[in-house]
Amino acid sequence: MAVKQNGINHTGKNLKITVVALLVLIVAGTLVRSYNIDGSLFGFHKYRQFDTAAVARNFYEGDMNIFYPQVDWRGNSLGYAETEFQIYTYLVAALYHVFGPYEWVGRALNILFYSLSAVILFCFSRRLFDDTVALLSVFFYSFVPLTIYFNRSFQPDTLIALCSFAGIYLFWNWTERDRRLYLLLSAVSISIAVLIKPPSLYVGLPILYLCYRKFKWNCFRNVELWIFAAIIFLPALLWYRHSLHLWEEHGNTFGILGVHTLLGYWPLSDPKWLSLFKHLSMRLLFEIATPAGLIFLVVGFFRKNPRRNELMLWWTVAFVIYIFLVPVGHRGHDYYQLPIVFVTSSYMAYGVKILLDNKKLPRVIIIALCLGVMIFGVWKFNAMMSMEEQDFNQLAFGKQVNRLTEEDARIIFIAPRPHSRYIPELYRHRTAEGERLYVDPVDFYLSHRKGWSLDEVQATPEFVETLRQRGAQYVATSYPEIFTRQRELKAALDSRYTLIDINSGWAIYQMNIK
DSSP states (O other): OEEEETTEEEEHHHHHHHHHHHHHHHHHHHHHHTTTTTSOSOSTTHHHHHHHHHHHHHHHHTTOOTTSOBOSOOTTSOOBOBOSOOHHHHHHHHHHHHHOSOHHHHHHHHHHHHHHHHHHHHHHHHHHSOHHHHHHHHHHHHHSHHHHHHTSSSSTHHHHHHHHHHHHHHHHHHHHHOOHHHHHHHHHHHHHHHHHOGGGGGGHHHHHHHHHHHHGGGGGGOHHHHHHHHHHHHHHHHHHHHHHHHHHHHOBBOSSSSSSOTTOOOOTTOTHHHHHHHHHHHHIIIIISHHHHHHHHHHHHTSOOTTOOOHHHHHHHHHHHHHHHSHHHHHHOGGGGGGGHHHHHHHHHHHHHHHHHHTOSOHHHHHHHHHHHHHHHHHHHHHHHOOOHHHHHHHHHHHHHHHHSOTTOEEEEEEOOSSSSOOGGGOOEEOTTOOEEOOOOHHHHHHTOEEEEEETTTOOHHHHHHHHHTTOOEEEESOTTHHHHOHHHHHHHHHHSEEEEEOSSOEEEEOOOO
């Protein structure tokens, strides 16, 4: 029996084959992302992952109050921090109560979000194109480097991508099927995305396109749409008002409102725009499309959609505007581009379909290029996961600090300043006395301790002693090469405190006055 969907006749047998192929792709994508799932959090963007994992662990060990997320680099404060809404870390903490506090839990949750995203992408591309393009879209989404890595990293960006994508797709369904459940689910999905990352409001442009396509200018008279907007905006406004209060009272921030944020905008004459273009071009080539898949993306993008639905085009325009409004974040963080991979994967899949139908390239070359995307994706993923010598040293250092110090000990960790100049968003802890301190979450998380984070410039003998008087009990570093540059600090530590462990990889002092 033939079933007609999207204007195309499908036999029950063909539909079954399509579903099986989709499941095979998702299982394959899941297996790739599950590689070394119980490994450490080192790798690309390790600081973001350690910070996220620390918040989840603090929820688990605390009272599970989602409105009061805590960080480890808290000094002698309670650690409550101004952050994005912590729904991802809260879900991870809840799962910790079932499976235990293991990093693989956070990764597994993101892999689940990947699977859900892949199903929605299949449905999305199938409605815009056909079964072949839909399956190819899932294939590319599953195997380009950016998604392989960040779909299993310990951070909330896979959830953001899922919610923003689901919100657009569900809203599209509502405009065509007029079921209020779709509208409600769309509003909730986009609201979650905006709560986690406020610039996710860029999805408003494709939403406006769908509104105009359905209602023309009467969309502004639609009461349901105003309720839809309220569901999206009000929770975010309430949360970030509360979150800012946490910064003002406790002095810890993720750099959203509390300090100079990543939302910085450069003047048009600033040469950093050229740097941004270079960064994004390299990511498009090596992380989003891959060299093997770039031709598919170009062909698919410049061929008009056969169903005369320009949703993907307006989505792309919205994302370009998002980049323009948040250039600092997009230059420094490639996971900011994760949501656009839904669109690029669909364009790539459509490009393959065009080349196959028009026979512009031999089939064997097209297949080889598709396999090239997968092989390159897995290779790049492995490179992004690689650990450096210092990473192994910090793993051992964290275990040693945990072994030598008391569970409730307050520790000063000293690290090199990562840049030659002061960068405000890296100094995210404000003491009660007003000092602004550098933040490095790695040693805190690995040692399971709390305390102060100093860069080597801040770590003067006088300030270290001041922090001892405020409650610090140990001072330690996994970068002993600092002492070759800060000889005065080394001499002060040796003369004032008790050295309990030192080697080529670290130094640990107990701050009991000799």
